[in-house]
Amino acid sequence: MATSEPWRIDATGVRTRDVLERDDCPAKLMASAETPDVLVVGGGVIGLAAAWRLAQRGLRVTLLERRELGGGASRVAAGMLAPAAEAEFGAAGKRLLQLGLESARKWPAFAAELAEASGSPSRLRAEGTLMVARDRDEAEALERELAFRQDLGLEVARLRPSEARQLEPALAPTLRLAVSLPGEQSVDPRWLTEALAVAARRAGAVLREGVAVSGLRCASERVAGVTLADGSSLAAGSVVVAAGAWSAALGEVAVRPVKGQIMLLRDPAGPGLLKRVVRFEGGYLVPRADGRYALGATVEERGFDETVTAGALHGLLRHASELVPAVLELEVEEVAAGLRPGTPDNMPVVGPGAFEGLVWATGHYRNGILLTPVTAELVAAALGQDGR
Ligand code: FAD
Numbered sequence: 001m002a003t004s005e006p007w008r009i010d011a012t013g014v015r016t017r018d019v020l021e022r023d024d025c026p027a028k029l030m031a032s033a034e035t036p037d038v039l040v041v042g043g044g045v046i047g048l049a050a051a052w053r054l055a056q057r058g059l060r061v062t063l064l065e066r067r068e069l070g071g072g073a074s075r076v077a078a079g080m081l082a083p084a085a086e087a088e089f090g091a092a093g094k095r096l097l098q099l100g101l102e103s104a105r106k107w108p109a110f111a112a113e114l115a116e117a118s119g120s121p122s123r124l125r126a127e128g129t130l131m132v133a134r135d136r137d138e139a140e141a142l143e144r145e146l147a148f149r150q151d152l153g154l155e156v157a158r159l160r161p162s163e164a165r166q167l168e169p170a171l172a173p174t175l176r177l178a179v180s181l182p183g184e185q186s187v188d189p190r191w192l193t194e195a196l197a198v199a200a201r202r203a204g205a206v207l208r209e210g211v212a213v214s215g216l217r218c219a220s221e222r223v224a225g226v227t228l229a230d231g232s233s234l235a236a237g238s239v240v241v242a243a244g245a246w247s248a249a250l251g252e253v254a255v256r257p258v259k260g261q262i263m264l265l266r267d268p269a270g271p272g273l274l275k276r277v278v279r280f281e282g283g284y285l286v287p288r289a290d291g292r293y294a295l296g297a298t299v300e301e302r303g304f305d306e307t308v309t310a311g312a313l314h315g316l317l318r319h320a321s322e323l324v325p326a327v328l329e330l331e332v333e334e335v336a337a338g339l340r341p342g343t344p345d346n347m348p349v350v351g352p353g354a355f356e357g358l359v360w361a362t363g364h365y366r367n368g369i370l371l372t373p374v375t376a377e378l379v380a381a382a383l384g385q386d387g388r
């Protein structure tokens, strides 16, 4: 399945009909020497990575985030870089898999460059993933998942329970079947968010928190800047919309919020309980290098609801502890909910909008951390060397 072809932007595939205020913006949005070449809306991993890449080119970049940087889905994410484990059936699933594999290949160099640029050691891990089944029904379903991935030419192996428990002794003896995906990686999304912010600032980008964008502005057929929630306007040469689950407020882009609840657990004894990511019906456990574990996640269609519920946490713990009983000994460090930017076919919306100088970078659904490197490159390519 691996392809060395670079991923190409298909502008006609960008499903947006942009809503822009056309009124008197040329008069109000006078460009000056301070006018940024590019305004980025949204300070999650997608906006931050785009800002970093554009600033590296010498462009004047300003990023506007209405909360704090990483205050959306990005800080809540588990951090799996899992194109093969998350592979889906159908044509859109294949396209997403190719994009995900492309981005996964970029991750080692991307993480090394980011570590260097931010001065913060990389928290990329390449320990692989185990998909596991606890009963006969789940084992039958897992056999189908295995066959699907084998047909796609992905690197997968069927493991007997004893083989899986040799790799991960914390797995329950009742385990029925496991599938190994040795090539899969993971990263701590908080490291990613913080390192991107440092690297983008060091490259010259201005990152502003607590600034909400309420609309896009245009002059003739070009984007001219944005309107802020306080009624003022900011001019810019180009605008990148990376507003995650909230992107549809800025244009007719088919993005909706898909809620995910997740827990951050900590082993007081330090790392070692699990090495690999473990995925099971109803969730996953993602080990960090320091003895922390992300236990996620629900997938809920509840609009812009970011509350955490007892029932969801109970469900996650019940599923996880049936497969890794020692999970119940871990300390609960944090519980959180985030809104994934979902699209009708789960493909992200990345590329030029209906107006010159407008670029969409949203809709990354369950794979925004995985797709960060490739998305930043696509955004930079969409804007050209001069940022226009
Ligand atoms: P966000 O991180 O949501 O950032 C968007 C930002 O835009 C927000 O900070 C928001 O405040 C800001 N914003 C919105 N509107 C405006 C406005 N009008 N003006 C100014 N600012 C605005 N992906 C993976 O690859 N691997 C995983 O393991 C994984 N696990 C996940 C687990 C959970 C529980 C969840 C919820 C998601 C997970 N994801 C995972 C998905 C991933 O988190 C998202 O795809 C990714 O974070 C999207 O990044 P983003 O920058 O587009 O959005």
Ligand code: GLY
Residues within 6 Å of the ligand: 078, 080, 260, 296, 297, 340, 365, 366, 367
């Ligand atoms: N990719 C994991 C999640 O979205 O929960």
